[in-house]
Amino acid sequence: MTGGRFLVLGAGGLGCPALLGLTAAGARELAVVDCDVVDATNLHRQVLYDLGDVGAPKVEAAARRLRERVPQLRVEPISVRLDERTLSSLLAAQPAGTVVLECSDQPDLKFLVHDGCRAHGLPLVIAGVQRWGGQAMAVRHGAGACFRCVFEEAPPAELAPSCAAVGVLGAAAGALGFMMAHLAVALAEGDDVAGTLVALDLRDLRPQQIRPRQRSGCAGCDPSAVPAPQRPLGPACSTSAGPACSR
Amino acid sequence: MPNVRIPTPLRKYTQGREEVTVAGDTVGSVLDGLEQSYPGIKERICDEAGKVRRFVNVFVGEDDIRFLDNLATAVKTSDEISIVPAIAGG
Numbered sequence: 001m002t003g004g005r006f007l008v009l010g011a012g013g014l015g016c017p018a019l020l021g022l023t024a025a026g027a028r029e030l031a032v033v034d035c036d037v038v039d040a041t042n043l044h045r046q047v048l049y050d051l052g053d054v055g056a057p058k059v060e061a062a063a064r065r066l067r068e069r070v071p072q073l074r075v076e077p078i079s080v081r082l083d084e085r086t087l088s089s090l091l092a093a094q095p096a097g098t099v100v101l102e103c104s105d106q107p108d109l110k111f112l113v114h115d116g117c118r119a120h121g122l123p124l125v126i127a128g129v130q131r132w133g134g135q136a137m138a139v140r141h142g143a144g145a146c147f148r149c150v151f152e153e154a155p156p157a158e159l160a161p162s163c164a165a166v167g168v169l170g171a172a173a174g175a176l177g178f179m180m181a182h183l184a185v186a187l188a189e190g191d192d193v194a195g196t197l198v199a200l201d202l203r204d205l206r207p208q209q210i211r212p213r214q215r216s217g218c219a220g221c222d223p224s225a226v227p228a229p230q231r232p233l234g235p236a237c238s239t240s241a242g243p244a245c246s247r
Numbered sequence: 248m249p250n251v252r253i254p255t256p257l258r259k260y261t262q263g264r265e266e267v268t269v270a271g272d273t274v275g276s277v278l279d280g281l282e283q284s285y286p287g288i289k290e291r292i293c294d295e296a297g298k299v300r301r302f303v304n305v306f307v308g309e310d311d312i313r314f315l316d317n318l319a320t321a322v323k324t325s326d327e328i329s330i331v332p333a334i335a336g337g
Binding site: 010012013015102103104105106107127128129130131133134135150151152154155159160163166168197199201203204208211213215 | 291300
């Protein structure tokens with residue numbers, strides 16, 4: 001890859017490997033968004049950090065590590081809590097061609113980012129990981145199925161178990177984070193990956209590729225459909241700790 | 248009997264098994280059979296009205312059942328049914 005700008009929302013279990021993958025692939029410019037600090041209990045999957053970073057803002061630690069790897073890389077650390085207002089401002093400020101990577105652990109936020117990217121004409125990769133596996137999907141609005149063609153809404157908090165409660169295997173986050181980087185680079189290069197959902201489970205080692213069809217009446221991409229109602233953002237993965245970015 | 252791929256979040260109901268075989272000639276009857284063998288799993292897939300939840304998707308092979316006959320979609324013994332829920336974590 002000969003450049004490209006990527007906006008990475010969340011610098012946790014998915015964001016760390018995604019940032020490494022983008023940097024190694026030759027990204028020219030990265031913006032990293034998170035409001036959290038490095039926690040020692042997450043280091044098994046947040047592979048950009050070490051014990052010396054504990055307590056530091058993730059975006060600062062991530063930017064420092066990435067610049068050490070590639071000194072000419074432009075990295076913009078953005079420490080902000082994402083909500084409807086801050087996300088809209090952030091997406092509106094992105095130059096054309098920016099690819100967004102949704103790496104947060106908030107179910108509602110994932111859908112909000114998806115819909116915001118549609119409004120601002122930005123391609124994105126959206127993913128989730130828990131326990132042994134997860135899924136990632138590349139979306140270019142107007143070209144094939146979108147995330148809401150597959151999943152019509154976010155799971156409610158009571159049915160979205162906490163990452164802390166069920167755990168996340170470090171290798172699963174790593175595999176899916178690098179998959180996100182791969183899909184994001186492919187989107188930036190114009191490859192035909194939009195509308196593809198990849199599900200991966202390290203327990204049975206069987207990746208699954210799904211190419212969903214564009215769904216008539218989809219609130220995410222059908223112009224004649226009623227837009228999806230925006231629910232207030234819930235907590236991250238149904239924790240009681242309040243809104244978070246990428247724990 | 249059709250093979251059903253169980254997603255990670257639902258394997259606590261199947262004693263960790265990632266695939267199970269369940270008798271049935273439609274997706275709905277397979278899900279009923281799944282509930283009989285693994286009580287509690289169906290309510291994670293379907294809502295109180297019996298419809299597939301909006302954050303879950305069910306595929307027969309590579310085909311989304313919403314483009315077929317939903318829960319009335321016919322299945323053969325050689326079919327693989329995949330239950331794919333939206334995964335929230337990051």
